[in-house]
Amino acid sequence: MICRLTVNGTPWEGDVPPRLTLADLLRDHLQLTGTHLGCEQGVCGACTVLCDGEAVRSCLMLAVQADGRSLTTVEGLDADPDAAALRDALVAGRGLQCGFCTPGFLLSALALRRADPPVDPARVPELLAGNICRCTGYGPIVAAVRAWLG
Amino acid sequence: MKPAPVAYRRPESLDEALADLAELGDRARPLAGGQSLVPLLALRLAQPEVLVGLERVAELRGADLDGDRLEIRAMTREAELERSAALPPLLGAALGHVGHFQIRSRGTVGGSLAHMDPAAEWPALALLLDATLTVASARRGRRRLPAASFILGPLTTALEPDELLEAVTMARPDGRFGFAEVERRSGDFALVGAGCHRGRVVVFAAGPRPQRLPGVEAFLRDGGAPGPELQRRAHAEIEARDDLHASAAYRRQVGARLVDQVVAAAS
Numbered sequence: 001m002i003c004r005l006t007v008n009g010t011p012w013e014g015d016v017p018p019r020l021t022l023a024d025l026l027r028d029h030l031q032l033t034g035t036h037l038g039c040e041q042g043v044c045g046a047c048t049v050l051c052d053g054e055a056v057r058s059c060l061m062l063a064v065q066a067d068g069r070s071l072t073t074v075e076g077l078d079a080d081p082d083a084a085a086l087r088d089a090l091v092a093g094r095g096l097q098c099g100f101c102t103p104g105f106l107l108s109a110l111a112l113r114r115a116d117p118p119v120d121p122a123r124v125p126e127l128l129a130g131n132i133c134r135c136t137g138y139g140p141i142v143a144a145v146r147a148w149l150g
Numbered sequence: 151m152k153p154a155p156v157a158y159r160r161p162e163s164l165d166e167a168l169a170d171l172a173e174l175g176d177r178a179r180p181l182a183g184g185q186s187l188v189p190l191l192a193l194r195l196a197q198p199e200v201l202v203g204l205e206r207v208a209e210l211r212g213a214d215l216d217g218d219r220l221e222i223r224a225m226t227r228e229a230e231l232e233r234s235a236a237l238p239p240l241l242g243a244a245l246g247h248v249g250h251f252q253i254r255s256r257g258t259v260g261g262s263l264a265h266m267d268p269a270a271e272w273p274a275l276a277l278l279l280d281a282t283l284t285v286a287s288a289r290r291g292r293r294r295l296p297a298a299s300f301i302l303g304p305l306t307t308a309l310e311p312d313e314l315l316e317a318v319t320m321a322r323p324d325g326r327f328g329f330a331e332v333e334r335r336s337g338d339f340a341l342v343g344a345g346c347h348r349g350r351v352v353v354f355a356a357g358p359r360p361q362r363l364p365g366v367e368a369f370l371r372d373g374g375a376p377g378p379e380l381q382r383r384a385h386a387e388i389e390a391r392d393d394l395h396a397s398a399a400y401r402r403q404v405g406a407r408l409v410d411q412v413v414a415a416a417s
Contacts (some may be wrong), residue, residue, distance in 0.1 A: 001158055018158030018201060021188070040151060041189040045252065054229060054255040060188045061256060064158050065181075065205055108252060116233070129336040130250025 008076030023058035034074035045131030048104040055111035074103035097135035153191035172288035182261030224260020250337035274354035328412025344408035357389035
């Protein structure tokens with residue numbers, strides 16, 4: 001099925017099988033392997049990307065459902081000053097070790113920062129509960145994101 | 151795991167979608183936001199021949215939240231409702247428990263109702279608020295069902311294979327209410343949950359489907375108040391099941407406490 005979308009500002013068009021998830025399209029067809037796959041059933045949050053500005057699980061969306069949408073993956077954050085400040089905060093606060101979960105946390109946190117109405121920083125622990133990290137114990141990530149949200 | 155091969159249709163209108171379902175019957179599954187069905191496809195617990203993607207069906211989108219009677223069309227996403235200034239506080243409180251915010255970006259009201267997970271919030275809300283569900287088919291036209299007749303059991307509703315859930319309507323919930331859940335982690339499915347509004351009391355995630363507690367409601371009508379007697383009645387009335395997350399005894403015990411809390415919050 002023909003699928004047309006915009007990924008990190010660049011239009012893409014291709015013929016994809018309907019069973020292909022958006023995560024697999026990004027990783028295997030567009031070679032954007034910064035989107036990580038942990039559980040592939042919507043639990044771990046590692047595959048979080050932005051779809052028309054909203055954080056979504058790319059393993060729970062078929063590529064054909066993303067037709068006509070604009071997507072941002074971790075590769076699209078290189079020139080984003082907000083994302084740079086968040087990366088610095090995570091590094092300075094030891095908010096990552098192995099880094100597997102980090103792309104998902106970055107995109108979830110960016111969606112929270114741009115949410116309208118703005119999110120209350122006190123809700124950060126609850127709102128980040130949809131992303132699993134097996135290294136840090138969450139405290140450093142929550143502290144870094146909370147400080148960055150201001 | 152990856153979903154099995156499947157065909158995809160993308161109807162552009164409600165009539166087209168209903169025609170697809172009338173043609174395909176139980177070989178097809180409608181796909182709304184996919185937050186429940188896509189994991190089932192990935193785990194190969196669901197293997198339809200055809201998915202009927204509803205993302206282009208304009209008649210199924212949007213919600214009217216301004217009047218005394220609310221209408222939420224089936225493809226309305228939870229994130230859209232959360233952003234609406236007209237959203238009644240009871241629905242706002244319950245929505246905060248629906249998955250994680252990334253799930254609510256894609257998850258739809260109709261998808262949750264039609265999927266009927268016993269632990270999901272929307273079927274419980276529909277029962278609590280005495281909602282009416284409008285379902286449509288190409289052959290038989292529309293029928294309107296009260297939530298209590300729509301909800302049959304785990305992953306089971308009154309929807310026939312050729313029918314689509316079109317919209318849910320309900321009187322605007324106003325005044326005091328209670329809504330509470332016990333979950334292992336914020337955003338996880340409830341181990342047990344409860345709601346109370348205008349004298350109606352519902353427990354969910356305990357048994358095979360959300361359950362009204364008529365005995366507790368009668369106790370409240372007769373002037374009963376939160377406390378040990380109300381908890382005893384709730385405990386006796388709650389239908390609970392064992393699974394790997396919690397025992398039936400735990401669910402009854404915690405559910406009775408939650409009922410006490412939500413009744414207190416609503417009174």
